[in-house]
Amino acid sequence: MSVLLARHQSIRATQSLRWLDLMSGCGIRALRWGLEALGTHAAGTELWINDGDPDRLPLIQVNVQKLGCSTQLSADAAEVLLHRSILQCQWFDFIDLDAFGAPGPLIQPALQALRFDGLLFLASTDGRSPTGHDRVGAIRSLGAAARVHPASWEMALRQQLGLVARQAWLLGRGVQPLFSFSEGRTFRLALRLRRQIPAGDEQQLGLVARCERCGAQRVQSLLKLSGWPACHCEEGHGKWSISGPLWIGPLQEEALLRQLIADAQDLAPQQISPITLRLLRRLQADPGDCPTVWPSDELARRLGMGGPPPLGRLVRALHAAGYRASASGVMPGQVRTDAELPELLQICTSLRVEGI
Ligand SMILES: C[S@@+](CC[C@H](N)C(=O)[O-])C[C@H]1O[C@@H](n2cnc3c(N)ncnc32)[C@H](O)[C@@H]1O
Ligand SMILES: [Zn+2]
Known part of the structure; x- marks a missing residue:
């Protein structure tokens, strides 16, 4: 998905791009960007590849030698690289942040290091806090209540999106979710940074309530928060478990997914797996517009x-x-x-x- 998204940006770009694989591991993702995603401005594209572990560098160095774009390799702590880029006004068009655990502290500097309309692809492997299995952890890392819910992967993605939106709003910026998915262990979001907060977007932050006994669900925007109506239990028997604040707006941008699918049709079969195509179609068919x-x-x-x-x-x-x-x-x-x-x-x- 990261390669498809980078390719989507590159083939439509009107100028050179700067991409950052911030926690690159062995560098496979950036390498694939360089081999498969570069469009018309390939020569001017800068590929920044970073991993905190310096032992990764020699292999990455060998692998990137034949790429048709400039590369910048480093073994910095992610936060150092981001803050240095912000100070030096080196903005990125795409940041891939593939962290172990929760990426919380890096979200704000990553947003600040993005160019307007730049893309952030964010992963979190912290499933316990946002799914309600570590309620104290959720308060700490998300600033939100998280309760167990049968749509646990979706709740985790909405918690993560809510956190990113709040971080962007603090900066006076907006975010537009592009796609969100999980296989239950890693929670992945792609979003576009907006120079301004889209009108009414504050309504997309809200609370999701569920009665474990009768199964009723309710959603309220924080902006219009009022009391909770009775669930469908006999009077006095029901009890809402409330999660949030979290993102209650759409999870997927249908138009972008349609374009990614169209772009994918141009690829050779060995470049795109049937699993990825199925994922794209599944996400496109469900905008995730009500939680x-x-x-x-x-x-x-x-x-x-x-x-x-x-x-x-x-x-x-x-x-x-x-x-x-x-x-x-x-x-x-x-x-x-x-x-x-x-x-x-x-x-x-x-x-x-x-x-x-
Ligand atoms: C999930 S792995 C990345 C996998 C890689 N994106 C891929 O597709 O193969 C996370 C990486 O982050 C690196 N890392 C962890 N903390 C870091 C930090 N604070 N700054 C930079 N890199 C860090 C680790 O060395 C590890 O290689
Ligand atoms: Zn009930």
């Missing part, structure tokens, strides 16, 4: 059904009933919809009655 997501297994369990309702049929039935709905592109076997749980369960029941 209320239910696993189909949970719906089946609540209805005492033998097996989960088929997702495709369920999505079509929800559309027919006038709701927004899509199969989650983030986590398999989950449905995203703005229907409330009783209506959702009713539609599942009607599918069962139809014998589907």
